[in-house]
Amino acid sequence: EPEVTQTPSHQVTQMGQEVILRCVPISNHLYFYWYRQILGQKVEFLVSFYNNEISEKSEIFDDQFSVERPDGSNFTLKIRSTKLEDSAMYFCASSEIPRTGGNGYTFGSGTRLTVV
């Protein structure tokens, strides 16, 4: 069964440092997303990406965040200057055309980001 692959599985970084979280979405999916989940809290939407541009972003996704699809397979989330409150599990997901719902969204196993 096709999978969304995320690397690394765990990243520890110092406050103020830049981090890049990487994802390989499912190859025939057209929409890509980043979500995050702070320990014990809801899964929260960060950003959706389609046709090489951001479709929608949440209030969390401020100027410190950026996304990129540098080649035909990878999808990255960059946090420029990490803060303690950025510590969370970050999930990448991909889907077919959202309007039809399709077969739901496929999530990766996540990157646990710890900012110290």
Place this chain on the structure above:
Amino acid sequence: SQKIEQNSEALNIQEGKTATLTCNYTNYSPAYLQWYRQDPGRGPVFLLLIRENEKEKRKERLKVTFDTTLKQSLFHITASQPADSATYLCALAGSGNTGKLIFGQGTTLQVKP
């Protein structure tokens, strides 16, 4: 503001019984609703999707209902097994084409043998 509520208390049931989980929402008109399973430290896994014009959907031991008048979805697992123990999340999608999902906080199900 948009709100999605799932029962935050854990649901404990005996193996073989039917588990019923509830998802209520307000200030929202979702085009469809999805249910996911999440195990500790793992990403959500898609289970079922139901559209706004559908009343009920089934897949093996799973059944979802969607009442847009009550603004509620019920998720049933029949003949529950200990392996069904996990957190179950409902997620709503808007009618726009951005694909954004809004998740509930999840209900943890514990099935005892």
